[in-house]
Amino acid sequence: MTQAKDEIKIGGLGASRKRVEDNRFIRGKGRYVDDIVLPGMLHMEILRSPVAHARITSIDTSKAWTIPGVRLVLTGEMMAARNLAWMPTLSYDTQAVLATDKVRFQGQEVACVIADDPYIAKDACEAIVVEYEPLPVIVNPTQALADGAPVIRDDKENQPDNVAFTWEVGDRQGTDDAFAKADLVSKLDLHYPRSHPSPLECCGSIADFDRSTSKLTVYMTTQAPHIIRAAVALVAELPEHMIRIISPDLGGGFGNKVPVYPGYVMSILASILLERPVKWIEDKSGNLISTGFGRDVYLHGELALRKDGKILAVRMHTDSDHGAFFADAQPSKFKIGLMHSTFACYDVPTAHLTARGVYTNKAPGGVAYRCSFRVTEAMYFQERMVQAAADDLGMDQAEFRRRNFVRDDDFPHRTPFGFLTDSGQYNKCLDVGLEAIGYADFLTEKAEAKKRGRLLGIGISTMTEPLGAGNSREYDILGIKMFDSAELRVHMTGKAILRTGAKSQGQGHETTWAQIVAHELGIPADDITVEEGDTDTAPFGMGTYASRSTPVAGAAVAMVSRKVRAKARKLAAHLLEVSEEDIEWELGRFYVRSAPAHGVTIQECAMAAYSNMPDGMEPGLENVSYYDPPNLTWPFGCYIATVEVDPQTGVWDVLRMVAVDDCGVRINPMIVEGQIMGGLTEAYAMASNQFITFDAQGNCVGSNYMDYMLPTAWETPGYELHEVVTPSPHHPIGAKGVGECATVGGPAAFVNAVLDAIRDTGVRNIDMPLLPDRVYEALTKRHDVSGAPPVRTDDDA
Ligand code: PCD
Ligand SMILES: [Cu+]
Incomplete structure (x- = not known):
């Protein structure tokens, strides 16, 4: 029998074992959901709203019913009769399964057809006649909060306006006092645009209800099968032991497969009614228009600074656009996810954050797209504010970070918003990164290049992020403790x-x-x-x-x-x-x-x-x-990008991208590197090109891969990866999470680099994505370029 001596040989900790899957x-x-074929299986298609905000005056399904092969046509009214027209969201809101009164975003589910094959179902959807009475459309927080704005959620009691929630955390008075004593206050307004997780495989489910055993089996694309089982048990009032959720191979999730989508619910109901397996496979455009989005947050941030570079206090306000339903998956105590994990790697004495979420006529957003509960926004805001503050002080950006980092001997460290970070060697990480990129040499090269009219820039982003919810004392989803x-x-x-x-x-x-x-x-x-x-x-x-x-x-x-x-x-x-x-x-x-x-x-x-x-x-x-973990783990990342901006066109190229990740002990170094490269690519995509935007009528623009860029090997820059290992003191093998780090920390490095390259213009911000025309505008007009990129209409053509 084998006797293991050499851990790497048996594929233990630290082995770059090839992925068995x-x-x-x-x-x-x-074996993905769409590969599964059950005997007697029927197919479901969804009819989606073409308009963003309208009252439904009538739905005529009579023609659809006459098409041969159609087995069932479901409308909101029929769902309502079973008390299933609305379902709870993961944030204690409600969400329409099928619209009854109004449609509230383009792409919202209005009806569905179950038929012998998907083509019949699709044709029958087109045969459904829906009359809409258009209502004014709201596509951003400014419109949502304007006086007299139409109330999107008129289905809810006590909802006089479009405010989904307000929330605050930190020490308001202490922060005000610190600001009063500051030598300098650095301010920045930012927008993190709406982005889309875009897994290769869209969402889908096959519900299979067997009347003879009363057992409901659902194959579905979910990242959290047990939560789905609990939700089905509670919402559909089926006994939990009679529900079996199977999440087979998934073609990527990236947070897209956390929420409960109406399609799942309708396929389940249809299978119960028809006593046949019912398959629903979402198509790409349906996924791109209506599925859970990430981000869409506006920030007003302020740093109180001392002349010597010490951060005295942080003040932040966020307005987040949640779309028509507040459907975010996040621990119930926190309304804006873990946004308040911001500034955790810096020793900041006091801070205050206010957050306001609004409803708009867009698909429900706030899904965790490689964000660890909005940490992506938190760290982007942090690192953009840090760069702006260093510039305002006229201080070197690396030096500014060093002056504020939490010291190695100061762990566990209480952050200004109350988190307890577990460990870190932030200076060491930064030094490894600076050394790898050749910081001093690059600054010389940059100065030389400038003399010849070339614009080089370097951007740094350093952050620690909380990964691994619970502990169960503080973290739960809808009351279910996180362990x-x-x-x-x-x-x-x-x-x-x-x-x-x-x-x-x-x-x-x-x-x-x-x-x-x-x-x-x-x-x-x-x-x-x-x-x-x-x-x-x-x-x-x-x-x-x-x-x-x-x-x-x-x-x-x-x-x-x-x-x-x-x-x-x-x-x-x-x-x-x-x-x-x-x-x-x-x-x-x-x-x-x-x-x-x-x-x-x-x-x-x-x-x-x-x-x-x-x-x-x-x-x-x-x-x-x-x-039940005693704490979250706190990996650290240092990302440094160098870029060259073409002054004639605003096009920018990444010269080098160095990533230093400290995720504690690495189980499989090769997999960890893959996670980081994937994460950096998503970061690069968002920083350079990607955005989902909407025209004034609430039409989702960019709902195809001609407009929404997924970088290929051609666009993707090369990455140079380095590591520092600070084991988590409370994790049994000292590991920390890593899956999202590079997406969380990456974007600010790219954006900071481009802004560094054009620093002489005095421009302090260009909101993502940094499309060439936006960079060109900033360069030539010497002003900030903020907000979502404008949408071209036919009139512009
Ligand atoms: N230290 C360490 C850490 C880690 N690792 C590895 O790595 C991975 C990862 O991990 P983590 O960090 O723990 O994480 P998870 O939890 O597992 O996962 C999750 C994540 O993951 C990422 N990545 C990925 N990849 C892939 N391929 N796909 C996908 O989908 C995805 N997604 C994304 C996301 S988005 Mo969210 O959902 O938004 O919240 S979250 C997320 C695994 O395998 C593990 O084991 C190792 O090795 N070591
Ligand atoms: Cu996430």
């Missing part, structure tokens, strides 16, 4: 199966979780099957988003392995005929302290658990662990 993915053998789980069963030959409450969408959990078990038990990773996403077999978990899997489910994997090891130790004592206290552990093997050659492998212990256990011991070798 890719074996099936690259052979086209993945996670793992269940490990070791078979008699020493092979094992591991199940967790997380759900990989491409991150590689099948590979990395096995590495944690290998590290804890010495069982080769190749001997461990990892399974996720089936609520009938996986232990309860809160799912995968906010880069919480490694901090929480990953910790549970380590903990359950340790429980199994504790039992294996008893078996070892029995086999070695010594007492437990006389036994030592090395990777994969127990041995007698006084006679190290005398030992048994973990595999031998496993066999004994089924064939030779001591009297009175329960057979088998398995356990389950529910892990």
Whole structure:
């Protein structure tokens, strides 16, 4: 039997093990929702609203019903009769499943058809006649908050206006006092535009209700299957044990697959009514127009500064555009996610944040798009404010950061908004980055280039972000506490199966979780099957988003392995005929302290658990662990970009991009690097090109991939990756989350670099995306370029 000595050889911690899931993915053998075909399956299509705000005066479905092959046509009225026209959102709001009274955004679900094939269903949707009485359309917070603005959510009681919520955190008085004493106040207004997660695979579901067993099985694209099961149990009033949610292979999630979409609900109802499996596969344009968006937040930020560069206080106000329903997934205590994790890496004595969310006639936004609950906005705002402050002080941007970083010996550190950061070596990270980019040399090169009319710039972004909600004391979604789980069963030959409450969408959990078990038990990773996403077999978990899997489910994997090891130790004592206290552990093997050659492998212990256990011991070798983390993990990132801006056109090119990530102990360095490269590419896309915008009528512009850029290998800059390792002091293997870091920290590096290149113009801000015409405008007109990019109408052509 194998005896593990070399951890890397068995695919343990730190091994860049090839991703086991890719074996099936690259052979086209993945099993996505759309690959699943059930006997007798019907197909559902959704009719979406062509207008953004209108009263529905009539819906005539009679013609649709006459089309051969049509089995069911659902309207809001029929949903209402079953009390299902509205559903709760993850933020204690309500959301229309099918519109009854009004449509509130372009692309909203108005009706759906279930038919023998998807084409019939689509044709039948087109045969439905809906009469709309147009209402004034609101597409941004200014319009939403204007006097006399039409109230979008007139379905709600006590909703006289378009304010979805107001929220504040921090010390208002202390902050005011600090500002009164400041030598300088640096101010900045920013917009983080609406962006779209754009996973390759859109959303979809197959609901299969079996009347004979009363069991409802739903295959669906969800990042959080257990939450969906709870929601279905509570909303549809079905018994929880009769609901089985299966999230098979997912073609990317990026937060897009966290919310509960009307399509899921309608396919479930249709299957119950028809007693046949009903499949709904969202198409790309439906996904691009109506699915959960990210960002769309406006900031007014102020820093109180001392002459020597010390930040005395932070003041922030955000206005966020949530679209027609407040549907964000976020811990219930926090209305604007973890926006207040901003400035966590800086030693800021006091701060105050006010936030206001508004309803507009846009698809519900605020989905976690690689944002760990709006941390993306928080850190973008922070790093843009930091650069502006350094400029206002006339101080070097690296030096300004150094003067304000939390010191290495100051952990755990209480942030001005009350978080407790766990660890970090911020100066070291920055130094590694500056060294890699050749900071001093670049500044010389830049000055030289300027003499010849070339515009070079360098942008830095440094941030620590909170990954891994809970702890359950502070973090919950709709009252369900945030923790996670793992269940490990070791078979008699020493092979094992591991199940967790997380759900990989491409991150590689099948590979990395096995590495944690290998590290804890010495069982080769190749001997461990990892399974996720089936609520009938996986232990309860809160799912995968906010880069919480490694901090929480990953910790549970380590903990359950340790429980199994504790039992294996008893078996070892029995086999070695010594007492437990006389036994030592090395990777994969127990041995007698006084006679190290005398030992048994973990595999031998496993066999004994089924064939030779001591009297009175329960057979088998398995356990389950529910892990409630004591704190979030706080990875750190330092991103440095250098760019050249063409003064003739405003086009800018990335010369170099250096990323230094500290995510504690890396389970699989290759996967971590992949996560960072993917994240940087999304950051680059948002900084340079990507935005979803709307015309005055609320038409979603950019709802196709001609307009909405997904960078290809051609546009994507090269990345130079470096690492610093500060293990999380409370995580069982010292790991921190990393999945979102580069998307969170990346954008500000690119934007800061372009602004640095054109610093002589006095321009302090260009809002993302930094399209060439916006950069050109800033360069030539010497003014800030703010807000969403203007929409070209036919009149401009
Ligand atoms: N230290 C460390 C950390 C980590 N890791 C790895 O890496 C990964 C990741 O992790 P994390 O950080 O923990 O995270 P998760 O939880 O798992 O995941 C999540 C994330 O993830 C990312 N990434 C990705 N990738 C892919 N491929 N796909 C996808 O979809 C995605 N998504 C995105 C997102 S957006 Mo949200 O949902 O917005 O909230 S959140 C998110 C995994 O595999 C793990 O294991 C390692 O190795 N080490
Ligand atoms: Cu997120």
